[in-house]
Amino acid sequence: xxxxxxxxxxxxxxxxxxxxxxxxxxxxxxPGVSKQIRLLEEELGLDVFVRHGKRLVSxxxxxxxxxxxxxxxxxxxxxxxxxxxxxxxxxxxxxxxATTHTQARYALPKVVGExxxxxxxxxxxxxxxxxxxxxxxxxxxxxxxxxxTEALTDHAExxxxxxxxWNRSVIAKTGHPLLRERVLxxxxxxxxxxxxxxxxxxxxxxxNRAFLARGLKPNIVLTAxxxxxxxxxxxxxxxxxxxxxxxxxxxxxxxxxALDAAHLFESxxxxxxxxxxxxxxxxxxxxxxxxxxxxxxKVVDAxxxxxxxxxxxx
Numbered sequence: 001x002x003x004x005x006x007x008x009x010x011x012x013x014x015x016x017x018x019x020x021x022x023x024x025x026x027x028x029x030x031p032g033v034s035k036q037i038r039l040l041e042e043e044l045g046l047d048v049f050v051r052h053g054k055r056l057v058s059x060x061x062x063x064x065x066x067x068x069x070x071x072x073x074x075x076x077x078x079x080x081x082x083x084x085x086x087x088x089x090x091x092x093x094x095x096x097x098a099t100t101h102t103q104a105r106y107a108l109p110k111v112v113g114e115x116x117x118x119x120x121x122x123x124x125x126x127x128x129x130x131x132x133x134x135x136x137x138x139x140x141x142x143x144x145x146x147x148x149t150e151a152l153t154d155h156a157e158x159x160x161x162x163x164x165x166w167n168r169s170v171i172a173k174t175g176h177p178l179l180r181e182r183v184l185x186x187x188x189x190x191x192x193x194x195x196x197x198x199x200x201x202x203x204x205x206x207x208n209r210a211f212l213a214r215g216l217k218p219n220i221v222l223t224a225x226x227x228x229x230x231x232x233x234x235x236x237x238x239x240x241x242x243x244x245x246x247x248x249x250x251x252x253x254x255x256x257x258a259l260d261a262a263h264l265f266e267s268x269x270x271x272x273x274x275x276x277x278x279x280x281x282x283x284x285x286x287x288x289x290x291x292x293x294x295x296x297x298k299v300v301d302a303x304x305x306x307x308x309x310x311x312x313x314x
Contacts (some may be wrong), residue, residue, distance in 0.1 A: 001040060009066065040112075048066050048067070093281055135151050153271065164270045167260075169260055170184065170258070172257060173237045180261075188189050189242075206240055231253060
């Protein structure tokens with residue numbers, strides 16, 4: 001048994017049991033992948049995959065356990081390499097962060113700028129994605145950490161830590177009748193066409209719960225993946241917008257006015273998601289602490305190790 005064989009079975013599983021696609025992703029030949037999987041199965045004395053002729057059609061029950069163990073073993077192997085890399089080059093490497101547009105556009109710029117100043121030899125990559133895609137990228141090892149409001153806490157394999165709490169504002173084009181309301185209410189908002197985030201993004205669930213609790217059905221006419229798109233269509237007077245308050249820039253968003261809506265919607269929490277028991281380079285801890293100063297190395301290690309009471313709260 002070797003790590004290459006474990007990597008082959010995992011890659012085949014990730015590519016919907018297509019040996020040819022797995023071989024292409026691994027830059028090797030299809031017969032070579034098939035042979036190594038067979039050798040692993042012979043050594044284990046069990047079939048990882050169910051076959052119909054030469055085609056793989058499903059994963060056996062013991063095969064599911066083999067894949068779970070293989071994933072852990074490969075992750076630990078990566079951790080060993082990371083330990084060696086950190087020892088040889090503590091201030092250089094690569095950091096991949098998967099996050100949403102709102103976080104990348106409004107919450108991260110100052111943090112990224114300071115991080116790049118401190119660690120000029122670290123290659124920093126930002127992958128913009130949906131919360132579900134962010135979680136999947138971290139779990140698959142395609143990103144070192146994820147930053148999002150939704151989805152991360154749905155995965156027990158991820159250690160999640162709260163970074164910031166935030167709320168929303170209602171925005172409208174200057175002169176809109178909603179801006180004349182003495183007290184902003186959900187009932188008043190529900191009278192107008194609404195433009196807001198897609199259902200999977202940026203705390204949208206909190207918006208839905210607020211209207212549902214009052215027995216109201218909001219007239220959502222358009223949804224978007226990011227705040228800038230929402231603001232563009234609000235500026236065209238196609239509706240009022242509900243956006244994260246952090247997404248408002250008085251200088252850039254001239255022609256729009258905002259009403260604080262923190263009293264109408266429960267606050268949302270931005271979280272960092274990390275694979276449990278991963279080995280983190282020193283500069284990863286530094287980035288996390290720049291983004292959320294309460295998340296010290298000790299706090300992060302406790303959360304990743306699954307220690308009870310390790311959530312620092314906000």
